[in-house]
Amino acid sequence: MSEPYSSPSADVMIQFDRVVKKFGDHVVLRELNFSVKPGEFVTLIGPSGSGKTTILRLLMTLEQVDGGTIQVCGDYLSHMQRGGRFVPADERYLRARRKRIGMVFQQFNLFPNMNVLQNVTEAPVRSLGLSKADAAERARDLLDMVGLSDKVQAHPMRLSGGQQQRVAIARALAMRPQVLLLDEVTSALDPELVAGVLSVLKEIARTTDITFLCVTHEMQFARDVSDRVMMFDKGQVIEDAPPEQLFTQPAHERTRSFLHAVIDRSG
Amino acid sequence: MDWDWGYAVDSLPLLAEGMLVTLELTLAGSLLAYLLGLVFAVIRQLRIPGLSQIVFLIVEFIRSTPLLIQVFAFFYLLQPAIGVKLSPFLTGVIALGVHYATYTSEVYRAGIDAVPKGQWEAATALSLPRGRVWTGIILPQAVPRVLPALGNYTISMFKETPLLLAIGVVDVLNRAKEAGAETFRVIEPYTLAGVFFLLVSYPASILVRKLERRVGTV
């Protein structure tokens, strides 16, 4: 890589610049551009396979770009500077960047070899170097906030899906991330457990200045909580607007038909 | 002591005789294990009161205890018991066959269990005779899937045959020992014996893996 495509700006938290991602011959993202401001809550909607989850996985460095660049807080995510040249990022560089980014997964991905408290304290102790006592205090506060103060010593597999997902949210927040990625966090939950998780997330969005990037099929939630909604199709942003505008007067025919289909389905 | 190529080459004909014996042992032992294991598996599957449990206990006992002692036991006890002269080779084949039959019976059992229950029910619904259900329906479906596992046990058996040295079977290891005793050079014959096992078992295990990909496993 020779030149950075664009210069970082203080007012941009996440910057995608001509990002290309392929799986084999299948192009998931084709020259994707978008940016997210600090503290913004941005929701990505669109049909499955449109590349929404891939965007989150790229930001979490679970996947690598095939072209273009991603910046978070003005730092390149896939490449680092060494001796004035851009080289692929190494593990140490990536780790430092990852500390700013948290992710909540569809399937929770809690560690079954640890209890609830250990799940939440593990990364602050091992990755941020907090003392066990400090990490435990932080964890208890967060578990209290997500309404699980009575499950601190429980085994994660003994909890309901909704409770597991709230532990996973606390676990991600314990790292005090600047960016939080939400990957269809309610898709694996029984319908009656969805509301609890969403209200926790709304509360966090309201009370913190974390930047959110959220992939969801919960349109009401997206409408309530987002500053901006981006409609994705075939690896491109086809519409990008504040939620009121996008949900009530979608400019694009594709958005209209997608919203119809989703809203019909959820009744 | 250094590797002596000349001596290594000279000892090859003698070792080759032993290699042939090792391969014969493996072949004969495997055939016995394949047949006897099937008998064990079917008896257990038939749930004949008493008999099935006894077979279960015998299988578990044999497979939890060392083959070498079973070899000794067959060698010193079987001959007087049946009153027929048994060569070390034949004793070895029996010991290997019986020991490995306990493994192969588990393989067959898994294969039989893997045949869907609906097959038994369909056969019953057609009121097929019991023998025909086994030979015509269950085993033809179970056996192909167990072939890779049986192959693996043959390879295992192959590598265990040298312990028959203890009762005087003249296999490749015994020949190596013989060569070493004559010349007081042990490096070449023992190393060649090891190489022989590797040269046969490694390609064989690759073949089994290929077979596995074709027919699947149980």
Next chain:
Amino acid sequence: MSDNLGRIISTLLEGVPVTIQATLGGIALTIVLAFVAGLALLSKSRTVRFISRVYVEGFRGTSEVVQLFWLYFVLPALVGLQIVPLFAGVLVLGLNHGAYGAEIVRGAVQSVPRAQFEGAVALSLGPMQRMTRVILPQAVVEMLPPFNNLFIQLLKSTALLFFISAQEITQKGEELRPALPMNDLTVIYTVELVLYLLLAIAITVGMRALERMGARRLGRRPPPRRKTFAAADAGGI
């Protein structure tokens, strides 16, 4: 019943400590080698993977009996160093079964869902922490049943130490054989086999306890109480 039963039992029991030492020593070495070689099989470095593959295939491909003969009779001729029988036995048992164990470790690590790895990445745990804190604690539980089989296989292999006169159970039995009448042979071999069976059951009982502990730690239903009868499986040895 034989008049010599007492003598047979007491003689064979003399061999039990060596059999146990060889088994425990072999198991210890097996565990170490299995983890080192198994994790090496998953290394990013081609060279490391290759070296480990050579060890695994080399020891799985050549016969254990031949390995024992090689170590005990050839190595001294090569380096002029005679190894104590028990030590040679532990070495061969460990090297051989460690090669099989390496595949168990590799398979168990690979069986941990990728989501667990991703969860650890998202918390910015480093490669070492991901392995030691998240992946291995879960993989170890998967390893227990196959390791149970492997350890019983190893116990059975200790009988091969007869060939290097290590004074274990089998050796004691063969020393006793010429001294007793034919009628007593049945007793000798039966007692020998029962001793091994009891040791195999002891291994299985211990491993099952570990399995139940592991299942509890991972929040799984404890495994059903299967037959405590030793479930040895040659597994391609």
